[in-house]
Amino acid sequence: MSTPNIFLLPDLGEGLAEAELVTWFVSVGDRITVDQPIAEVETAKSVVEVPSPYAGTVAVLHGEPGEVMDVGKPLISVMPADSSPVSVPVQVAAAGRPVDASVHAHGGITRPVAPAPDAAAAAYREEERAGSGNVLIGYGTPAGQGHAGRRRTRKLSHPAGPQHVQSPPHTRASPPTTPAPPGATAHEVLPGRGERLAVSSPLVRRLAYDSGVDLHAVHGTGAAGLITRRDVEAALSAGAAVSPLPSGIPRTAGLSEAQQSVPVRDSPAGSPPGISASTSAGADDSEVDPRTGLVVASRTPVRGVRKAVAAAMTRSRTEIPEATVWVDVDATALVGLRSAMKERSPEDTPGLLAFIARFVTSGLRKYPELNSRFQPVQDAGAGASTTDGAQILGFGGVNLGFAAQTDRGLVVPSIRRADRLSARGLDAEIRRLGRVAREGKASPTELTGSTFTINNYGVFGVDGSAAIINHPEAAMLGIGRIIDRAWVVDGELAIRKIVELTLVFDHRVCDGGAASAFLRHVVDAIEDPASALADL
Structure with missing residues (x-):
């Protein structure tokens, strides 16, 4: 047996x-x-x-x-x-x-x-x-235990000879195999699973589903006919059909049963071509919201990144008594310094965010209160104050998080021991972590463990934000867009490059004096970067 x-x-x-x-x-x-x-x-x-x-x-x-x-x-x-x-x-x-x-x-x-x-x-x-031990990306496999195969699409074959496989009652029947369309080299047929699309990533499948694009009608331009994000966007631009998939064709891989069961409706008047009126499960034209009297157009399950963000933001606002300070900064000198460096060495010049990150790590060494965490007592008991026996944990280094917007939602990659890195080192890590986060390939270690976060919402064209602290950290620095504004310099009116910095901090671990001093440290470094970098 x-x-x-x-x-x-x-x-x-x-x-x-x-x-x-x-x-x-x-x-x-x-x-x-x-x-x-x-x-x-x-x-x-x-x-x-x-x-x-x-x-x-x-x-x-x-x-x-x-x-x-x-x-x-x-x-x-x-x-x-x-x-x-x-x-x-x-x-x-x-x-x-x-x-x-x-x-x-x-x-x-x-x-x-x-x-x-x-x-x-x-x-x-x-x-x-x-076993192999290789249960996740990044886990090692002892020698002699086999080899890893990482291709997303593969042909799974059975060994030669008769197969002795019996299906007892109440087993799940394998879906019927759908033959691939003529000339469709981007498709493979897997045993007992039907046709499988060669799609480069789950993000591409999600984009196609949310946009109502039938991937079976998309021609893949990637290697071996792989369907890429660019192919889906091209199909959208060409006005791809937004209709339920034929019953004989399997749904896009990677979507939940609830999502796959929802018909994709035609675009309403005024909507861009190829965009579905509803992209989530549970919507019904006959359902009316009793509070507003309006038809419920969609119901989106809260899961994945959105679920994690919702939980973290709720906990942050519930537990952290936050305070905010902000200041407008003349970034003309920093922009000029970077432009001069780029003229001399265009290949390895750090971005402005990397310079600001370097000034932040310098400020956190000087004002470690901002690089800490408030830790309440667990199970304090009924009637006990949430601050009874609480501790403030300080850290012997800086793990710098930065907010990154991806197709899956907002994530915070963490640069480990950022205080040991130069501006060039920080720039390399920001680019690398930002890329793997957008591709959905960042490991759990790369997306956790930060002790302070910077949020560059200026890339969205806004000046400021009332940010929510990334729980359980003590502070977050927000960076707005850099714009030309009239500014008084030495008593004369001039056009300067101005950016607004906003610091949100946990008032349990830090008072306004220390928070303001930290913010001024970063501001002074931005306004006189040559002197600041000489001291770092």
Whole structure:
């Protein structure tokens, strides 16, 4: 008798206890190898591929695309590669309920009692030691344990010879395979799964769905016919059809069942071509909001990045008594200094944000109150003040976060030990982290752990903002747009490059004097950058 190895959804990073299953890369009955990507999951931080620590035959898929799964719960069950090939259970577990099936030598299927949670957790830890260990991007794999395969689209093949796979009652039937359109080199047909589009990333699939574009009608211009973001945007510009997909064609991979079931309506009058009137689940023209008397046009589930942002902002506003100071800054000298550097060395000149980040880390060394965290006592008890026994944690370094807007929402990549980096080093990290965040490839470590955040909302063309502190940090510096304004210089009116800086701080850890002094330190460095950089 052989029992399947149960692979639990791994720890996805600091503070992340759940993930949404985007799509399966394998089906029940498929033969898989160690480190082969088996599923794609979306956390509040990024979209990652999960590789298998086991080789063998897929026995159970413990979830459906669109389902939110808890860390430590079963993800997939794999029959060992050396197990008897008499038959393989191909049952899909109900939501949140692991199914442990064994195969009898005579073909009978028995169902032993599922292990207790403690036993399952212990087995999971043992599995990580015995398996590949490569359960997430960035995890290492011991030598000799197999190789990692990272291609998003692949052909999954079964070994030669007859397959002894039996489907017991109540199993999930595989969707019918849809033949690829003639000449459609951008498509692959996977065993038991139907046609799979060659799309470069989940962000492209999301953009296409939100815009109402049928990816089956889009010609991919990427390598091997890959559909890219540019292809979807070109289809939008060309006025791609915004209509429900034909029933014979599978929906775009990576969307939840609820989202896939919503018909995409034609654009209302005045809407841009190709833009859907509703892009979220649950909307119904017959539903009227009792408060406003208006038709409910859409219902958007709060999940992923939006869920994480909502929770963090609510907690920040609930727990942190914030205060704000701001000042207009003459950035003419800094803009001029950077322009002169770019003329001499256009390839490696830091951006203005990197210079300001360097001034910020200098200011945090001088005013460490802003680089701290208020830590209340846990479980203080009924009637106790939230400040009784609380502590203010100071840090021996700066992890500088910066707000980055992506297609998935607002995220905050963290530059580790930013206080040790020069302006050029900071610029390189800002560009690298910004790129991987936009691509949805940033690791949980790269999106957590900041001790102070800068928010460059000036790129959106605004001057100031009443920002919300990135919980649980103590402060955030906002940077507005740099514009030409009339300014008095040495008693004379002149046109200068002016930017507004806004500092929001936790009044529990810092008073206005220290906050204002820190802000003036940054302002003075911007107005006289040559002197400031000489002292750094």
